[in-house]
Amino acid sequence: MAKVHPNAADTEPPSPAPEVEEPPTVLTVWRKSLLFNCDGFTVFDAKGDLAFRVDCYGSGRRRAEVVLMDVAGKPLLTVRRKRLSFLAEHWVIYDGDAAEDESSRPLLSVRRHVSLRASKALAHVTPHAASATSAAYVVEGSYGQRACAVRDARGDAVAEVRRKESVGDDVFRLVADPRLGAQLAMGLVIALDEMFAGGRGRSARSSLLRRTLSA
Numbered sequence: 001m002a003k004v005h006p007n008a009a010d011t012e013p014p015s016p017a018p019e020v021e022e023p024p025t026v027l028t029v030w031r032k033s034l035l036f037n038c039d040g041f042t043v044f045d046a047k048g049d050l051a052f053r054v055d056c057y058g059s060g061r062r063r064a065e066v067v068l069m070d071v072a073g074k075p076l077l078t079v080r081r082k083r084l085s086f087l088a089e090h091w092v093i094y095d096g097d098a099a100e101d102e103s104s105r106p107l108l109s110v111r112r113h114v115s116l117r118a119s120k121a122l123a124h125v126t127p128h129a130a131s132a133t134s135a136a137y138v139v140e141g142s143y144g145q146r147a148c149a150v151r152d153a154r155g156d157a158v159a160e161v162r163r164k165e166s167v168g169d170d171v172f173r174l175v176a177d178p179r180l181g182a183q184l185a186m187g188l189v190i191a192l193d194e195m196f197a198g199g200r201g202r203s204a205r206s207s208l209l210r211r212t213l214s215a
Contacts, residue, residue, distance in 0.1 A: 025182040026173060028045075081194065122139040125137040147163060161173070
């Protein structure tokens with residue numbers, strides 16, 4: 001647990017740009033639920049206090065939805081998988097404990113980047129009309145290597161996933177700019193984790209495909 005909790009030496013947020021009054025929020029994300037027999041996330045703030053939690057019963061990777069909760073278990077965001085076609089899927093982030101009806105307020109849609117050309121893009125994030133978030137974003141880098149950033153139209157990072165040294169891939173940092181916020185940044189991490197099967201990313205899928213074709 002000592003390695004999971006952040007410490008002042010390696011989690012102090014970088015100095016904000018002159019036009020940004022509030023500094024970024026730095027979180028330590030642990031890909032593990034504190035509840036027995038659950039998958040999920042346990043998220044700590046820069047002081048080592050519990051900030052968010054995700055508890056998913058069962059170990060199935062193809063979950064229909066995942067709920068981000070606060071320390072007391074109150075739902076903050078619901079990340080729900082939507083199937084567009086046999087191959088195409090996207091993930092919609094709703095405010096609170098979204099019900100299966102039209103009254104639920106969608107905030108962001110996340111869809112995987114699909115292209116035959118090499119690209120840094122992993123996914124595209126689109127705000128819904130009812131959302132207070134007005135900008136569209138692109139996710140670049142590698143979630144599997146815990147090195148990716150959510151960038152706005154100007155190319156500025158509004159959230160970053162960074163490796164945390166000497167603790168493996170299941171513990172990493174999440175740096176959230178105030179323009180996006182820690183909750184939505186964590187919602188995007190959940191969507192990426194579901195999208196890339198727990199962070200194994202493109203390399204693992206490519207290796208599996210090569211083994212299948214050569215068998």
